[in-house]
Amino acid sequence: MPRVKLLFVGDVVGSPGRRVLEEVLPGLRKQHEPDWIVVNGENSAGGLGVTEKTAKAFFAMGADAITLGNHAYRHREAYRYLDEEPRIVRPANYVKGNPGRGHTVVEKDGARLGVVNLSGTVFMKAARSPFTEADSILEELDGRTDHVLVDFHAEATSEKVAMGWHLDGRVTACVGTHTHVPTADARVLPGGTAYVSDVGMTGSRDSVIGVRREQALESFRTQMPIRFETADESPWVNAVLIEAAPDGRAQSIEQLLLTP
Numbered sequence: 001m002p003r004v005k006l007l008f009v010g011d012v013v014g015s016p017g018r019r020v021l022e023e024v025l026p027g028l029r030k031q032h033e034p035d036w037i038v039v040n041g042e043n044s045a046g047g048l049g050v051t052e053k054t055a056k057a058f059f060a061m062g063a064d065a066i067t068l069g070n071h072a073y074r075h076r077e078a079y080r081y082l083d084e085e086p087r088i089v090r091p092a093n094y095v096k097g098n099p100g101r102g103h104t105v106v107e108k109d110g111a112r113l114g115v116v117n118l119s120g121t122v123f124m125k126a127a128r129s130p131f132t133e134a135d136s137i138l139e140e141l142d143g144r145t146d147h148v149l150v151d152f153h154a155e156a157t158s159e160k161v162a163m164g165w166h167l168d169g170r171v172t173a174c175v176g177t178h179t180h181v182p183t184a185d186a187r188v189l190p191g192g193t194a195y196v197s198d199v200g201m202t203g204s205r206d207s208v209i210g211v212r213r214e215q216a217l218e219s220f221r222t223q224m225p226i227r228f229e230t231a232d233e234s235p236w237v238n239a240v241l242i243e244a245a246p247d248g249r250a251q252s253i254e255q256l257l258l259t260p
């Protein structure tokens with residue numbers, strides 16, 4: 001099997017995020033020819049959560065799998081879809097029996113990609129430690145995948161960096177999501193795991209992490225309840241491109257911050 005290229009797209013926020021991804025993706029695919037495309041869709045439906053419609057839009061664009069995060073359960077009507085669609089994952093360390101699955105294996109042309117979604121626990125709610133959860137999932141995936149991508153959806157950079165070291169040499173990539181702000185620390189760790197603390201978001205750049213900036217500002221200024229709407233000004237795509245050897249080890253990780 002040749003080298004593998006994996007494109008991971010950070011939290012797509014609302015229809016502006018979906019639109020800019022749809023606009024940029026054909027060029028990206030042409031230029032880099034990724035073997036796998038994984039998209040974080042936790043903010044894809046109206047800025048919060050995912051629906052069958054937004055998930056299907058990503059699959060139609062060429063996504064092989066979708067990861068989620070703390071907004072996974074925002075839309076009740078999506079619960080059945082989370083149970084039925086094997087290519088979409090929500091944090092694995094949520095309460096057992098909740099809708100959906102936390103890891104999956106997608107297959108294409110004889111290649112197998114394991115996709116794992118985990119939630120942090122610092123300033124976030126999860127039922128179990130993401131560290132021990134990762135261990136048991138990797139045990140379960142042993143021998144069933146060629147490459148593994150972990151989307152660690154977490155708030156604190158310390159917890160994310162720690163997860164990178166925890167998984168180094170055991171997965172192809174450990175990419176952080178949730179903060180919607182890309183970090184400048186993308187690298188391949190010594191054991192061969194591509195790592196970045198946060199990929200960033202795909203949506204309005206002239207916003208406060210996807211929210212209309214005047215509304216976010218008013219909320220901070222007045223500390224009163226404010227209705228948030230998804231911003232649409234100057235959208236961009238935040239993603240990473242990872243190259244990996246046939247043995248599952250990453251060789252490079254490149255940050256992509258793209259305006260149309």
Ligand SMILES: [Fe+2]
Binds near residue numbers: 011
């Ligand atoms: Fe998000």
Ligand SMILES: [Fe+2]
Binds near residue numbers: 070153179
């Ligand atoms: Fe999140």
